[in-house]
Amino acid sequence: MSTLSAPERPAWRAPKPAARAWPTFVLRLKAGAARAAEPELTRAARTTSDAPGDAMLRTMTLLKRPVAALPKPAVAQTKAHSSAQTSARTQVPRDRAPSRLAYRIERLRLTPTVRIFLRYGLPVLLVAAVTGGILASADRRAAIMGQVTTLRDVVENRPEFMVRLLEIDGASPPVADAVRAMMPATLPVSSFKIDLAGFHDAIARMDAVETVMLKVRSGGVLTATVVERKPTVLWRNGNSLEMLDATGHRVATLLERAARPDLPVIAGEGAEAAVPEAMAILSAARPILSKVRGLVRVGDRRWDIVLDGDRRILLPQDRPIPAVEEAIALDKSQDLLSRDIAQIDFRNADRPTLRLGAAAMAAEHPDGASPTTASPGDSQPKVEDQ
Amino acid sequence: MTDLYQMQRAMRNMRRAAMQRGVVAILDVGTSKVACLVLRFDGEAPPREDGLGSMAGQSQFRVIGAATTQSRGVRFGEIDAIPETERAIRTAVQAAQKMADVRVDHVIACLSGARPKSYGLAGEITLAQGRASEGDVGRVLAACDVPDFGEGREVLHAHPVNFAIDHRSGLSDPRGHVGNRLAADMHLVTIDMTALQNLLYCIKRCDLELAGIASSAYVSGVAALVEDEQELGSACIDMGGGATGLSIFIKKHMIFTDAVRLGGEHVTADIAKGLRVSTANAERIKTMHGGVYATGMDDREMIEIGGDSGDWEHDRRLVSRAELIGIMRPRVEEILEETRAMLDAAGFDQLPSQQIVLTGGASLIPGLDGLAARILGQSVRLGRPLRVQGLPQAATGAAFSSAVGLCLFAAHPQDEWWDFEIPAERYPARSLRRAVRWFKDNW
Numbered sequence: 050m051s052t053l054s055a056p057e058r059p060a061w062r063a064p065k066p067a068a069r070a071w072p073t074f075v076l077r078l079k080a081g082a083a084r085a086a087e088p089e090l091t092r093a094a095r096t097t098s099d100a101p102g103d104a105m106l107r108t109m110t111l112l113k114r115p116v117a118a119l120p121k122p123a124v125a126q127t128k129a130h131s132s133a134q135t136s137a138r139t140q141v142p143r144d145r146a147p148s149r150l151a152y153r154i155e156r157l158r159l160t161p162t163v164r165i166f167l168r169y170g171l172p173v174l175l176v177a178a179v180t181g182g183i184l185a186s187a188d189r190r191a192a193i194m195g196q197v198t199t200l201r202d203v204v205e206n207r208p209e210f211m212v213r214l215l216e217i218d219g220a221s222p223p224v225a226d227a228v229r230a231m232m233p234a235t236l237p238v239s240s241f242k243i244d245l246a247g248f249h250d251a252i253a254r255m256d257a258v259e260t261v262m263l264k265v266r267s268g269g270v271l272t273a274t275v276v277e278r279k280p281t282v283l284w285r286n287g288n289s290l291e292m293l294d295a296t297g298h299r300v301a302t303l304l305e306r307a308a309r310p311d312l313p314v315i316a317g318e319g320a321e322a323a324v325p326e327a328m329a330i331l332s333a334a335r336p337i338l339s340k341v342r343g344l345v346r347v348g349d350r351r352w353d354i355v356l357d358g359d360r361r362i363l364l365p366q367d368r369p370i371p372a373v374e375e376a377i378a379l380d381k382s383q384d385l386l387s388r389d390i391a392q393i394d395f396r397n398a399d400r401p402t403l404r405l406g407a408a409a410m411a412a413e414h415p416d417g418a419s420p421t422t423a424s425p426g427d428s429q430p431k432v433e434d435q
Numbered sequence: 436m437t438d439l440y441q442m443q444r445a446m447r448n449m450r451r452a453a454m455q456r457g458v459v460a461i462l463d464v465g466t467s468k469v470a471c472l473v474l475r476f477d478g479e480a481p482p483r484e485d486g487l488g489s490m491a492g493q494s495q496f497r498v499i500g501a502a503t504t505q506s507r508g509v510r511f512g513e514i515d516a517i518p519e520t521e522r523a524i525r526t527a528v529q530a531a532q533k534m535a536d537v538r539v540d541h542v543i544a545c546l547s548g549a550r551p552k553s554y555g556l557a558g559e560i561t562l563a564q565g566r567a568s569e570g571d572v573g574r575v576l577a578a579c580d581v582p583d584f585g586e587g588r589e590v591l592h593a594h595p596v597n598f599a600i601d602h603r604s605g606l607s608d609p610r611g612h613v614g615n616r617l618a619a620d621m622h623l624v625t626i627d628m629t630a631l632q633n634l635l636y637c638i639k640r641c642d643l644e645l646a647g648i649a650s651s652a653y654v655s656g657v658a659a660l661v662e663d664e665q666e667l668g669s670a671c672i673d674m675g676g677g678a679t680g681l682s683i684f685i686k687k688h689m690i691f692t693d694a695v696r697l698g699g700e701h702v703t704a705d706i707a708k709g710l711r712v713s714t715a716n717a718e719r720i721k722t723m724h725g726g727v728y729a730t731g732m733d734d735r736e737m738i739e740i741g742g743d744s745g746d747w748e749h750d751r752r753l754v755s756r757a758e759l760i761g762i763m764r765p766r767v768e769e770i771l772e773e774t775r776a777m778l779d780a781a782g783f784d785q786l787p788s789q790q791i792v793l794t795g796g797a798s799l800i801p802g803l804d805g806l807a808a809r810i811l812g813q814s815v816r817l818g819r820p821l822r823v824q825g826l827p828q829a830a831t832g833a834a835f836s837s838a839v840g841l842c843l844f845a846a847h848p849q850d851e852w853w854d855f856e857i858p859a860e861r862y863p864a865r866s867l868r869r870a871v872r873w874f875k876d877n878w
Contacts, residue, residue, distance in 0.1 A: 144504045144505065144526050144530075145526070146522035146523065146525055146526045147525055147526065147529050149525070149640075152525045152528075152529055152641070152642075153642065155529055155532070155533070156529075156532070156538055156642065159532055159536070159537060159538035160538050161538075
């Protein structure tokens with residue numbers, strides 16, 4: 050028999066069952082079932098009895114090789130078929146099997162909730178726990194705070210940040226002294242420790258100061274640029290004499306009038322609130338300014354111009370400037386103010402009225418009749434004591 | 436029978452739950468290796484313009500993890516040492532999980548040994564309405580006369596393979612057909628209960644839930660046979676490590692299965708005994724130099740058989756490849772002859788097409804197809820499993836056909852008897868009586 054010939058049908062094989070008719074495509078499996086019951090024993094027996102030794106003898110005859118050249122047929126090993134198999138198998142290097150615990154832990158780690166917890170929850174918890182643990186003790190908290198403070202002080206007190214000089218620009222000596230006195234810290238001091246906003250507000254709250262700008266310059270200089278209020282008018286308020294600026298804001302108290310003879314005086318109820326109007330009236334009255342003693346606010350609504358000799362020009366509540374100009378025009382044309390007149394009343398713009406002085410009145414009415422005021426139909430007032 | 440019905444139904448529900456969760460593991464516990472694949476299901480792929488599903492409808496899942504480890508404690512495809520097998524399963528599952536980076540809870544397993552037996556069952560009922568309904572299908576399946584399996588046997592598969600209404604046979608779906616008599620043929624596979632219970636126990640010890648179980652020969656056929664072969668009739672021979680399974684398909688149904696308790700490990704054991712080397716060495720020699728056809732060249736090709744006994748002379752032995760082939764060939768012939776006997780017993784020669792497909796790890800011996808053609812018949816080819824998405828290159832060989840077949844089985848399980856509603860008259864009267872008593876007690 051050679052390898053190239055067709056395989057011989059082994060003797061043990063039962064003859065083929067006779068071909069049956071094919072009822073459907075389904076095989077009649079009864080033959081299979083019957084056979085399955087029967088040959089199990091014989092098949093198992095053959096599996097063990099068909100030992101490799103026999104197989105090799107068969108093969109060697111097949112290959113026409115002398116049997117003596119073979120390695121010794123391992124007949125003795127036939128019995129130990131299964132045990133040899135298992136014992137040999139134990140020598141094989143294997144993958145390391147995870148222990149039951151390791152396997153379960155790995156599976157737990159792969160569970161979605163656990164994975165999310167491990168990725169996000171655990172780090173947050175760890176950081177929180179460590180921080181909380183450190184900060185739980187008061188001593189440790191104090192030590193940490195002390196260290197932070199020390200570090201902060203070291204940085205703040207570096208020479209780069211020290212202010213050694215306070216420079217004040219644009220302030221009069223008394224204001225500069227006041228500013229110096231308001232300085233919240235003694236120099237030299239770190240610029241971080243100066244409350245610049247508070248210092249600025251304190252300076253700006255002073256009446257004499259209009260605006261102030263604070264700036265820490267390089268070289269450790271704190272510059273305060275002050276713009277002072279300019280006093281433009283004196284306000285007699287009861288017994289005191291206050292200086293006001295053009296907006297009516299108080300600048301300072303004046304002890305005596307003679308100290309500032311250049312400033313006009315205003316008085317009366319609500320005078321300080323109407324300083325711009327007063328300034329406009331005074332500037333309109335510049336031609337007669339030598340005769341003007343001051344302005345008086347009457348009833349917190351209109352102004353009187355007080356002239357020397359306690360004479361008055363009563364101005365209307367509305368449009369006082371034209372009245373002043375009219376008075377000046379009258380003075381220019383008729384030399385009104387050098388005459389004996391007690392008051393000129395412009396309160397009614399249609400009918401200005403003069404009141405004569407006592408001497409003029411006596412000359413006009415020697416009988417001592419009541420004084421009258423003349424008012425012509427036109428706007429030109431009549432001066433009667435000519 | 437009802438217990439089995441409930442158990443298989445529970446397994447089907449488990450499989451459905453696993454599909455809904457989207458991740459399921461495939462576990463092939465074989466004699467020489469344990470393979471674990473992790474599948475991710477993400478719904479049906481969008482239909483293509485030409486009406487074909489992409490990848491022949493297999494694109495709804497993707498292999499995202501694969502691992503293989505050497506099997507331990509498995510003999511003849513049955514679990515022999517339970518703790519060892521459990522360790523091997525743990526190793527494979529953990530590695531596959533690690534690759535997939537996802538936890539798997541459901542596993543679909545296959546059994547290669549456990550002495551499967553096929554039964555052809557026939558049942559017949561009269562159609563009351565004159566038209567077959569879904570309930571009638573369940574009734575005719577329930578009417579099949581079940582043979583006596585013997586003690587300790589469990590039903591693994593129960594496929595309805597053929598329906599006939601009156602004189603029209605070969606129907607795949609009888610629902611809606613008009614007729615008076617409905618007959619069904621069912622293919623039933625039983626296995627040893629102890630082997631199944633051992634596998635269940637191992638899987639349970641690994642904290643996994645079994646979502647399905649299949650015969651290894653059947654799923655190898657699903658993976659290795661092309662559609663035409665399944666349709667026209669063919670046999671798939673899954674040559675594993677410890678058992679060689681046979682499954683015969685026609686009209687896309689398995690109609691016969693059987694297994695021989697012989698496989699590649701027996702060839703290895705023969706080499707180990709014949710050359711007096713360790714099993715590991717014999718396995719190496721078999722895979723590197725093995726064959727079944729000796730030529731003159733093989734007489735001159737000397738193989739160092741190695742060894743680590745410490746004896747220099749013993750460890751430096753040389754053997755010609757012809758001698759190696761001389762050892763291997765009789766065992767391979769024996770396996771094929773056993774298979775041939777099974778095919779003859781099943782009446783394979785009656786099939787219209789007699790294609791034979793060899794697959795499994797032991798089918799990788801060079802020259803096997805020629806030898807098989809001499810013993811089994813002319814139309815023999817070597818089969819590789821279907822290509823499925825994401826399968827690593829290392830797992831595309833013939834040794835993985837049952838694993839790949841299990842993937843396909845998981846995606847498209849064939850209708851089994853327990854997928855149909857059990858007819859109402861089969862419910863035990865006791866539960867009805869219990870319901871009545873409950874009403875009496877409470878009102």
